[in-house]
Amino acid sequence: FAASFLCFTMQLYTSSNTCLLSVTDAIFGYAVIHCQFTASHDHFYLEQIFFNKVLLGQYNSTLGKYVGFTEKAQEVAEALNKNQAFIKEAVKNEATCKTHIPIMMDLLSKSVEPSVRLRSVEAVDSRHPGTLVCSAYNFYPQQIRLTWLRNGKEETSDVSYTDELPSGNWLYQIHSYLEFTPRPGEKITCMVEHASLMEPKLYDWEPTPESVTNKIAVGTSGLLLGLVFLVTGLIFYKKNTTGERQDNINQKTSTK
Structure with missing residues (x-):
């Protein structure tokens, strides 16, 4: 547990995205960072380390130090509190949190019309x-x-x-x-x-006016009627053409 707590804590301050652990009973571990504030700009900065869904330790800006909640985590927390680099980085993150509060408040106060x-x-x-x-x-x-x-x-x-x-x-x-x-x-x-x-x-809600509906119906009817005439004309033309060809063939046969 001590190794996992230190590993996840170091991830908060490094560019590393992986953390390999050789703990046989490990299931799942993750770190959470909070920047919580109210409308009156009261705020606090919080880092939390969880392992197997159990909160092992955290840094709370209201206390200004790391706190462990298990025996091993307490040992790691004491070591971190003695490491000025970790404490300075946590204080820096708290300052960043405070700096961004007015920006977030301004964003949340604006509304967008649907x-x-x-x-x-x-x-x-x-x-x-x-x-x-x-x-x-x-x-x-x-x-x-x-x-x-x-x-x-x-x-x-x-x-x-x-x-x-x-x-x-x-x-x-x-x-x-x-x-x-x-x-x-x-x-x-x-x-x-x-x-x-x-x-x-x-x-x-504005339904389609009856006049527009009627125009659409008339236009559709006219289109269908035009198609009927077109098809009828093509059939009549094809029959006439076929008949003329057959008459020509018959005339040539009788002449011979």
């Missing part, structure tokens, strides 16, 4: 013929609220949500689903509330 998309998708295994999806992308902080409104009133039935999913770079995304049966003249809205917004933002 980009929102409202769309209709095909209903799957639902008693309703339609499903709407309200998606919010790339927002920070994580807390957000999506609410469905039908004619200005909150809709809670047949509504489901995903968790806030990480998108990378500290940003998140979330998706909400509304299974519904369309009603003539109704207004469906997705309301988004987030720290980046001065007030809730409303996104109305």
Whole structure:
């Protein structure tokens, strides 16, 4: 245990990424470094060494020294406390921790407005013929609220949500689903509330207008009708061409 504690501790201060141990009862060992702080900038720096899921020892900046929690780890901790190079490095890391606190606080205090998309998708295994999806992308902080409104009133039935999913770079995304049966003249809205917004933002679902639908239907019908005429013309042309060839062959045969 003493060898493992020293080996992992040395990894904290060297560029080595490997640590080979010849301890027969070893299962798993790892080191954890914490830089913990509060909104008032109170902080402390902590290094911890675990082996076989047991905390063997740690350096805590509030104490300013290494502490061992087993008999062997205590011996190693005493040796480290007498080594000024290790103590100076720990103090240096604590100073780095303190220096980065204002940067982290500034980063955490900023908010990023979500980009929102409202769309209709095909209903799957639902008693309703339609499903709407309200998606919010790339927002920070994580807390957000999506609410469905039908004619200005909150809709809670047949509504489901995903968790806030990480998108990378500290940003998140979330998706909400509304299974519904369309009603003539109704207004469906997705309301988004987030720290980046001065007030809730409303996104109305705009179904395809009937005029556009009719134009699409007429255009599709015209295309199909044109294809029918084209195929019929090709068949008629092929038959005429075949008939003319057969007449020419018959005339040549009778002449002979």
